[in-house]
Amino acid sequence: MSLASSTITDLRQKLVAKEISPSDIIRDLASAIEQKNPTLGAYLGWDVEKALAHAEQADLTQPLGGIPIGIKDNINVLGEPCSCGSKMLAGTYRAPYDAGAISSLRRAGAVPLGRLNMDEFAMGSSTENSALGITRNPHDLERIPGGSSGGSAAAVAGDIAIATLGSDTGGSIRQPAALCGCVGLKPTYGRVSRYGLVAFASSLDQIGPITKTVADAALLLNSLCGKDPRDSTSLDVAVPDFTQALGQDIRGMRIGLPREYFVAGIHAGVSAALQAAVKKLEALGAIPVEISLPHTDLGVSTYYIIAPAEASANLARFDGVRYGHRSPKANDLLEHYMMTREEGFGPEVKRRILLGTYVLSSGYYDAYYLKAQRARTLIRQDFEKAFESVDLIVSPTSPAPAHKLGELKDNPLAAYLEDIFTIPVNLAGLPAISLPCGHAIEDGASLPVGLQMIAKPLDELTLLRAADAFERQ
Amino acid sequence: MPAPEINIHHVAKLARLALTEEEAVHFHAQLTSILSHVDQLSHHDLQAEPSAHPTPVYDVVREDVPRSGFSQEEALQNAPRRVMNQFQIPKVVE
Secondary structure, three states, X not given: OOOOOOOHHHHHHHXXXXXXXXXXXXXXXXXXXXXXXXXXXXXXXXXXXXXXXXXXXXXOOOOOOOOEEEEEOOEOOOOOEOOOOOOOOOOXXXXXXXXXXXXXXXXXXXXXXXXXXXXXXXXXXXXXXXXXXXXXXXXXXXXXXXXXXXXXXXXXXXXXXXXXXXXXXXXXXXXXXXHHOOEEEEOOOOOEOOOOEOOOXXXXXXXXXXXXOHHHHHHHHHHHEOOOOOOOOXXXXXXXXXXXXXXXXXXXXXXXXXXXXXXXXXXXXXXXXXXXHHHHHHHOXXXXXXXXXXXXXXXHHHHHHHHHHHHHXXXXXXXXXXXXXXXXOOOOHHHHHHHHHHHHOOHHHHHHHHHHHHHHOOOOOHHHHHHHHHHHHHHHHHHHHHOOOXXXXXXXXXXXXXXXXXXXXXXXXXXXXXXXXXXXXXXXXXXXXXXXXXXXXXXXXXXXXXXXXXXXXOOHHXXXXXXXXXHHO | OOOOXXXXXXXXXXXXOOOOHHHHHHHXXXXXXXXXXXXXXXXOOOOOOOOOOOOOOOOOOOXXXXXXXXXXXXXXXXXXXXXXXXXXXXXXXX
């Protein structure tokens, strides 16, 4: 097995035993990237020399010492470009600082390596909204890797990254992980610093790991979590050692099956994989319990009011003055703003800025934004009530396996509706993981299916315990 | 439920976003379809306090102590246009 296709856990053992050096990993990875990335399009850029320099300095006594981590291109890494998959920032912007999550990784001895493609400003579920190139699913090159962290998932699945960081606003870590057959974890809202993550929807965004195994997700989480005074929403709560969740059993764990999630419209292959997964959890000693999340059908509508509303405010910063693209054609200040943004943003970003501006505009605020905030409370209360009788909730991560490239391109509403199982988790701020649970056959292709597990706020331990037990079976 | 009326040019101006006529037609149709869908919220009795974010954390303030930020050079390093160590914008006052 090549170093590039190894897990963090394996590489750490070899590093500590001095069988390999951090530079060996970087070199092996660099040759794998050079060989496969022209086809996969997962990376937007990588700097091997810089990574080698950092790797030589890496403190191998730290928990991630010498491990290279790929970074979604909306997280600032000092001195590197940070494009957000947008013409607004590509080719002009370089990060003047490290994001909080990057500082955490560096403290743990990890080495950032490479910038990963994504839907522009994290808006999308296919990575087709990147203005900078196509990313392909390693399981079928004619299909999407999911999104918005599509590059992060495709790199891990294609063995051109050991592990990566993504960001998740409505499913953007879990859904690409599901479609590419890897593990993706969205921590509880507030667990991980968002300082230096380019903001999309601030009440929903969260950074998390995409990995080959649940154990690797636990390892990364150990280093990522914790209060950062530079992010006022980060929580000042104790961070357990998440690896203590590994190797446990789940006998007696109550697993909630929301009846609203197991409905018509789910791909038959996904449905079958889920049924098998529930059987497997049962065989491991878990107790399935049917539950109800009655406001599930409001999730997509609520999200597609709140997220664009927040995005329209957050993206106001791209005004061609302090950083990024600036239109050369404008004659006055208003024209400067309007043309800079017209030229810099792609269609999905424009669509969401317009949608968000509309729902916040005078006369519509109560009808849309305030209603969505009320619905959000009801969705959160659904989960609170469900967690009175279960320890964990399971569902498909996505109702369908990976679509063909271009299939949903001109139908944004149809694409939005596919986020039905991931969105409520962000609205309620809960931790959730997606892990592989089999395959679905589509047009002769065998495509990965993701199992989503959702836990109570700050209960990542239960999530990892169940996911690890499932993965080991 | 009738489709909501959207003055796309007004919204685009509020968003400081120039649109071509083709884009205006395209986005108008797409926004109308999306808003017709999200309008399902108005059919529900939403008896709940609005929540702006999911965690019970409010009014976070930091210690009132001076701290350093970017140097002038760091702050200006990404400026598309700078003059005399400042950001340059088009002339505002005649």
